[in-house]
């Protein structure tokens with residue numbers, strides 16, 4: 456099980472400073488969609504240059520022109536690029552094809568997909584690397600999470616790794632670990648803590664020790 460730190464509400468210098476605190480306790484750093492909107496792919500480039508040994512995910516949430524956008528993110532240094540599960544199959548195939556050419560990986564974000572089991576099966580067959588259930592900020596605000604959705608995709612996905620994102624905190628991590636995703640994505644659960652290093656270290660330790668509920 457891997458831990459991904461999602462950086463959404465920072466600029467490039469702040470991202471580089473923040474990663475310094477937690478780099479020993481994370482596997483992947485995500486350059487979040489708001490950061491890419493504010494700073495462009497320069498954010499991916501500068502973070503990768505600062506931390507060449509850390510895997511960098513560019514959260515582009517691609518919807519179209521997938522091959523081109525995966526190529527640009529790859530050139531900037533991304534190791535993993537995200538596309539939406541709601542995108543056309545042609546777009547997802549284009550993303551997978553370009554990622555393979557570049558030696559990179561594709562994570563499919565299933566945010567807002569209604570028939571999760573059906574779409575997860577379909578995108579799994581397209582050769583993607585990760586399938587991620589995700590409760591975005593707007594649904595987190597009304598108390599939703601993706602724990603059940605993770606169980607749903609775990610039961611149908613045969614090839615891709617499974618991932619979960621959206622509002623995961625220290626006190627809900629054991630519920631996530633219960634379902635055994637391959638990748639756990641945490642933003643505010645680390646960046647919103649006074650002691651970010653301690654939060655990331657504790658999460659890493661719980662994941663290593665497989666601390667689950669019940």
Ligand SMILES: O=C([C@H](O)CO)[C@H](O)[C@H](O)COP(=O)(O)O
Nearest residue numbers: 461488620621622623641642643
């Ligand atoms: O993808 C995300 C969101 O859509 C904003 O871009 C976040 O990175 C993801 O939800 C993880 O962040 P937290 O919900 O703060 O854990």
